[in-house]
Ligand SMILES: Cc1ncc(C[n+]2csc(CCOP(=O)(O)OP(=O)(O)O)c2C)c(N)n1
């Protein structure tokens with residue numbers, strides 16, 4: 001089986017789907033000839049032709065709107081927004097249109113599009129190349145939100161997203177495109193090929209939407225994470241000496257409540273980790289969900305480790321990024337509580 | 338059944354790609370001095386053909402020709418030339434600093450220096466600029482200290498923006514330079530709003546903004562044109578057509594279908610199309626638009642036709658998507674070279690003086706850089722205080738941020 005980093009796995013997913021389904025096409029800023037600023041669409045234009053993988057004007061609203069129109073025709077467009085930080089001009093098209101087409105037309109029209117976009121910090125990108133805007137989208141009825149944390153999942157989830165008949169926002173944690181960064185920024189990051197999750201089948205396979213993965217079993221405390229923070233959580237658990245159970249949510253909407261609840265009922269403790277700002281972050285939804293379902297099993301208050309409620313500051317990357325130091329403290333608090 | 342071919346989807350492609358010889362045969366240029374200069378109160382309808390021509394003052398021999406010649410005195414031209422040299426030397430040094438790992442990112446404006454510097458010369462010092470990330474020349478021409486710019490690029494303890502912004506995202510109200518956003522185009526309609534405010538207050542200051550060719554595809558470009566036209570806002574709306582938006586040629590932004598200047602026609606705006614590598618032409622067009630705006634006659638859209646001579650940023654490698662010697666083949670040349678040739682042609686400058694001026698600029702940059710580096714570079718030396726990270730989110734720090742700051746332990 002070939003070894004792929006996350007970029008290659010995403011590229012492979014697009015390649016497989018472009019080959020399999022003539023209704024699939026992909027476009028976005030610098031996506032065509034150049035193959036995307038992160039190279040996710042590298043070689044696809046050459047292989048599949050100019051009309052199936054192409055460059056667009058710099059207009060995110062236009063990109064998403066035309067994808068909606070194509071979806072209404074019956075195509076399955078996969079668009080790239082170059083950075084999640086630049087998705088906001090398309091917000092109206094996503095929130096008011098893509099997410100509601102099915103509902104408002106009683107199923108007459110649908111928008112089976114995928115919006116891929118790199119998100120998250122840890123790359124010294126400053127406030128406009130580092131954001132984690134997932135909660136702005138999970139709040140929207142009718143929109144699925146997916147975030148992979150390994151090359152294997154990235155490919156399988158992207159194929160599922162493309163085959164899904166509803167609009168899917170597919171957020172790619174760019175910090176772990178090349179290797180699973182665990183938050184220890186002063187240590188080198190091993191490339192993906194050192195990890196089993198980089199064994200990615202060449203052909204078609206899916207990882208289902210709406211299913212979390214228990215990536216480490218444990219009995220002391222449940223850690224809920226997604227994207228880059230899955231790897232931070234794993235490293236933190238390892239270094240805390242605790243027997244933590246780490247759950248990679250993989251899909252935020254629809255959320256795999258069952259996996260979360262089963263785990264928290266077992267451990268009685270829960271730490272939630274995300275990089276996005278604290279207030280109204282997805283952690284608030286997770287915390288409420290755990291409380292609603294596991295109140296009588298909880299031995300300690302639920303802990304949230306998140307980015308601070310400030311824009312992402314360029315010079316303070318590692319003070320802002322919720323790294324292992326803060327996660328380990330939260331794990332300890334959860335054990336004491 | 339009509340005898341018609343089936344529909345097919347058109348996706349534009351540039352004439353050349355890596356490995357090809359550069360080909361600018363499709364570029365149509367007006368001759369220097371050939372384009373008429375309307376009165377500043379001319380009706381946009383009567384001057385719409387200017388959106389398809391190219392205002393040029395300097396010819397290939399360095400002669401200044403025609404009605405658009407601003408007839409600047411040689412001393413002003415020499416100062417402007419030095420500012421362009423300084424901008425280029427600054428860019429080269431900061432680009433190198435990024436390569437040396439002293440900062441995370443940098444963007445040059447090489448080949449486009451005239452666009453910003455000539456505008457700074459043609460506008461009043463109090464006029465307000467809403468730039469994109471490629472008009473560092475405005476700050477340099479307005480005398481913003483180089484060392485301050487470097488402190489920002491290095492996110493060090495003396496960074497006026499406290500380490501918050503990506504390098505080159507400067508801000509200086511004192512220099513009439515609006516805080517740069519990473520989100521393309523947002524500043525364009527904001528400049529219109531600033532200009533509307535100036536009109537509302539009966540002020541005499543005007544605003545100007547700049548976006549790239551690629552950015553004209555954003556909705557904000559169109560909001561700016563529409564609001565500026567409706568409210569006759571005293572603003573100069575500049576499109577810097579350097580023909581590339583990262584890897585996408587201007588055809589992807591619609592540049593093959595019509596000129597960027599011509600976008601203004603539908604909004605009823607006067608639209609000028611200018612040789613962006615001709616300092617005198619940029620100066621003259623800006624001055625015309627500024628005069629018109631200050632006379633309460635409203636906004637002008639100016640397209641500056643130029644060429645992005647280097648990569649988009651330090652993260653880019655243009656040899657992957659365009660012929661590597663494209664910039665050298667670009668028929669409108671280099672703005673510094675062209676102003677130099679003009680000054681020499683009129684007997685006000687020499688190659689020796691040029692060399693000395695270049696060396697001076699490099700030295701000035703070197704001295705400033707030494708000072709900035711002595712303070713600190715990204716992550717090294719004296720850094721901004723971490724405490725400041727929670728400031729300026731709001732005017733007064735709310736309780737939840739105070740608590741978060743405590744949690745962080747500072
Ligand atoms: C809203 C938004 N979308 C995308 C980007 C990413 N991006 C940064 S610069 C750039 C190209 C801009 O090209 P152009 O407007 O021609 O300006 P130039 O870089 O040539 O000066 C792109 C796509 C962004 N910064 N903001």
Ligand SMILES: [Mg+2]
Nearest residue numbers: 549550581582
């Ligand atoms: Mg451009």
